[in-house]
Amino acid sequence: MERLQKVIAQAGIASRRKAEELISEGKVAVNGRIVKEMGVQVGPEDEILVNGTNIKKEEKVYYLLNKPKRTISSVSDDKGRPTVMDCFPDISERIFPIGRLDYETTGLLLMTNDGEFANLMMHPRSHIKKTYECAVDGIIDDTMCAKLEKGINLEDGKTLPAEVVIVSRSEKKNKTVLLITIQEGRNREVRRMMEYFHVK
Numbered sequence: 001m002e003r004l005q006k007v008i009a010q011a012g013i014a015s016r017r018k019a020e021e022l023i024s025e026g027k028v029a030v031n032g033r034i035v036k037e038m039g040v041q042v043g044p045e046d047e048i049l050v051n052g053t054n055i056k057k058e059e060k061v062y063y064l065l066n067k068p069k070r071t072i073s074s075v076s077d078d079k080g081r082p083t084v085m086d087c088f089p090d091i092s093e094r095i096f097p098i099g100r101l102d103y104e105t106t107g108l109l110l111m112t113n114d115g116e117f118a119n120l121m122m123h124p125r126s127h128i129k130k131t132y133e134c135a136v137d138g139i140i141d142d143t144m145c146a147k148l149e150k151g152i153n154l155e156d157g158k159t160l161p162a163e164v165v166i167v168s169r170s171e172k173k174n175k176t177v178l179l180i181t182i183q184e185g186r187n188r189e190v191r192r193m194m195e196y197f198h199v200k
Contacts, residue, residue: 001041004030007048011055012094012113019115027051061093063111073100073109084109098122099185107132122185129163131181132190138199139169140176148180152196159193160184 002010008019008028019028026034029049030042042048048055065087067073072083075096084097088111098110098118112118121128145164152159163181170176176199180190194200 001043003038004028004035004040004042004048005038006116007042008050008055009115009119010060011058012096012115013050013055015115015119022050058093058113060114060117061091061095061112062114062117063088063095065097065109065111067101067106067109069104069106072103073097084111102188102191105132124184127183129181129183130185131163131179133167133177134180134190134194135175135177136194136199138174138176138197139171140166140178140194140197140199144197145178148193152193154186154189154192154196156186159186159189162193 005016005019005023008014008022009016013019014022020038022028023038023040024036026036027050028035030040031047065084067084068082068087070082071086072081074083075085077083081103085095088095093113095111095113096118098112098121101107101109110118110121120126145166148159148162148164151161160183163179165179167177167179168175180193182189186192
């Protein structure tokens with residue numbers, strides 16, 4: 001037997017906190033009865049409906065996706081653009097991306113139907129480091145690297161200290177390639193860090 005909100009989260013329907021909201025709003029039924037109280041225990045034989053839809057406890061799955069460029073890190077897109085779900089045409093599980101990468105960014109994205117695992121990975125307390133390879137038109141010098149390593153002020157606040165490694169720097173070509181490791185997941189954070197130094 002497991003708590004109802006945990007079973008809903010494990011089914012990939014919502015986070016545990018969101019599952020608790022759904023329960024308190026009367027949107028969850030167990031064996032035909034609306035449940036609004038927390039801590040209800042359910043087993044594999046119980047029928048659980050969320051917003052009238054039967055949830056089946058899926059086997060947990062975890063995928064590593066090399067996200068293509070010009071792909072939205074979302075289950076759907078109201079503008080009709082390609083999403084990461086288009087990379088998984090033949091799977092039956094209701095998966096979703098853990099976190100996101102920008103539309104133009106490629107790289108590792110985890111996909112799962114395990115809501116608890118996703119929340120653990122995304123929570124700021126977990127301090128999961130993410131390393132980006134960033135190529136810019138312009139020179140990122142040692143002084144700029146030192147500023148990134150201390151944290152810089154963006155429009156939504158100061159960034160946490162980053163780890164920076166210069167891969168290549170060419171005055172002749174006016175290009176720099178660097179590895180930058182961050183702990184946050186702000187929108188377009190690495191791109192905005194580079195814009196701070198007026199490089200593209």
